[in-house]
Amino acid sequence: MDDGTDEGDDTVGRLLRGAALGDAVPADVPDAWSLFDRSVRETPRYGHGWRAATDGTVPEHPLAGLPRAVREGAPLTTSELALALCHPDGRTRRAALRRAGDRPELLPLTVLRCADWAGPVRDTARDVLEGALDPERAAALLPLVLRAGRRQQGAFAVALVREVLRAAAPERTAALLASPDRDVRVFACRLAVEEGFLSPVELARAAFRAPDPAVQDLCASAALVSLAGGGTGAEDAEDIDAVLAPLLAARGPRARSAGVTGLRRAGRPERAVPFLADRSALVRACARYVVRGAGGAGAPAADPVVWYRDRCAAADDPTLPPGAVAGLGECGDRTDAALLRALLAHPAPGVRARAVGALRALDATDVRELWELLDDPAPGVVREATVALLPDAGRLPVDELSARLAPGRPRHVRSSAFRLLAARGGVAALRAAGALLDDPDERLRRRAGQLTQSWRPSAAEPLGDAEVGELLLRGRHLFSSYVLRRRLREAGLPDAVPPGDG
Structure with missing residues (x-):
């Protein structure tokens, strides 16, 4: 610390000054325990850096007496035992573990010692954790256990917690699905699925709520x-609807696509x-799979392409969903280009953007049509048009x-123009970057600097x-003198650096 009496970590310093462990290390922050462990190990064990007393002597470091106190059984506070559990000396850590079993607040550090590099420490910690762990503590320690499980010797604690939670009431694991910790949610989900803790309807609702793919x-x-005869309980129409409804209504595309696939298994492809x-x-692809298989009993299978063409035929339909336009691009052919071009003037920006993307997917784009869309008021449309024009960037008018x-243009228009000029390369790209090196838009300014730094002359x-020399010198603040001279030399301008620049 600034006064020289604390070590590099404030938490260690507070404990050395007598603070309670619960006040110094937040028990509900898993990374705080790992940081504390590392800080103690990195704490100097001698007097170096400690403030000298008025008589010029340097006081003994408070950690220096811990090894003897732990081994001799001297009374120690929880804070002192916590420091001993992280002590650089393995014998001290092991002795502290033998005294930590009856102090639940030290279990997080015991978890870390289960992955200790020293075998005897590791074995002792595992015995202590195994004897102290119950379902409530296992659930509370799970975030830390999963992080420690990434270490080379960390698998034991993960397996132990899994066994304890497997033997506990299913409701405890189900509650972990709502944990704010992503790793915990994934772990609990896997355990619940493996052990059958959740019914099919509960699983579907969990998929509906889950933010994690x-x-x-x-x-x-x-x-x-359950819909494929797996014996999980979905045996009648009511059960099937109860499982499918949350999946089909889910915001996440993975859950929604699973629900769509389930329609085929449930015999409801329509x-x-x-x-x-x-x-x-992803959902559109699954829907096409289900719809194409909707034949049977002598009836012909439905053709999604026909459905897409029918929906896209009404170019002025305000209810036309953008996904229908994208779908036509995914499974149509170049004969559908006329339908898609008519949608480039649709009032809905999403439809216009998907029409551009569909034309690009069908390799049916027209440079002149796309050029007109570079001034579209919708950023999504301009972005799609830009991507479609990138292969033809060398044919586009540089001046326009x-x-x-220009600063007065909308940001998405400026970003599109810069992207196309950068794709063109050569002096035009460097000139565009030079025009934006001092731009008030931070993102454009950063991109301009990156292009200037990576620019090379075109063959x-x-x-x-x-x-070229003037433009590179305009961005001289982006280069060292050596690199600037090398860039100028590559451009055939070895003598362009003014005196005093190198």
């Missing part, structure tokens, strides 16, 4: 087993038709793109262009 996948897949226009490409960099342009 991994949890969505696990819960949704397990719920769908309900997948609306999902052909879903906002997610440069004019779009199609002659060396020795004086403008």
Whole structure:
């Protein structure tokens, strides 16, 4: 600390000054225990750095007496035992573990010692943890256990907690699905699925609520087993609806796609038709799979392409979902380009953007049509048009793109023009970057600096262009003198650096 009496970590310093462990280390922050452990180990064990007394002597470091006190059984506070559990000396850590079993507040440090590099310390810690762990403590320690489990010797504590929670009431594991810690949610989900702690309906609802793709996948897949004769209890129409309803209404595309796939297993493929226009490409693909298999009993299978064409045929339909336009691009062909081009003037920005993306997917774009969209008021449309124009960046008019960099233009228009000029390369790209090096827009300014730093002369342009030298010198603050001279030399301008710059 600043006064020299504390070590590099404030938590260690507070404990050395007599603070209670609970006040110094937040028990509900797993990373705080690892930080504390590392801080104690890195604490100097001698007097170096400690403030000298008035007589010039340096006081003994408070950690220096811990090894003897622990081994001799001297009375120690919980804070002192916590410091001993993290002591650099392995014999001290092991002796402290033998005295920590009846102090639950020290269990987080015992968890860390279960992955200790020293075998005897590791074995003692595992015995202590195994004797002290119950379902309540296992649930509380789980975030720390999972983090410690990433260490080379960390698997034991994870396996032990798994066994304790497996033997506990299912409700305890189910409650962990709502934990604020992502790792805990995924762990609890896997355990609940493996042990069958949740019914199919509960699994579907968990997938509906889960923000994590991994949890969505696990819960949704397990719920769908009931629809495939897995013996999980979904045996009639009411059960099937109860499982499918949360999945089909989920915000996460993984859960929603599982619900759509479940429609086929449940024998209800007709309900997948609306999902052909879903906002997610994954869900649309699953819906097409289900709809195509909707034949049977002599009836022909439905063709999603026909459905997409029918929906996109009404170019002025204000209710046309953007997903239907994207879907036509995913499974149509180049004969559908006329339908998609008519949608480039649709009043809905989402439809216009998906029409551009669909034309690009079908390799049916027209440079002139896309050029007109670079001034669209919707950023999404301009972004799609820009991506489609990138392969033709060398054919676009440089002057008109440069004019779009003007500060008065909308930000998405300026960003698009810069991206296209950068893709063009050569002096045009360097000129665009130079125009934005002092721009008030921080993101554009950063991109301009990055382009300037990475710029190299184009093989199609002659060396020795004086403008290149001026532009590189405009960005001299981005280079060291050595690198600037090298860039100028590569551009055929070895003598362009003014005196005093190198």
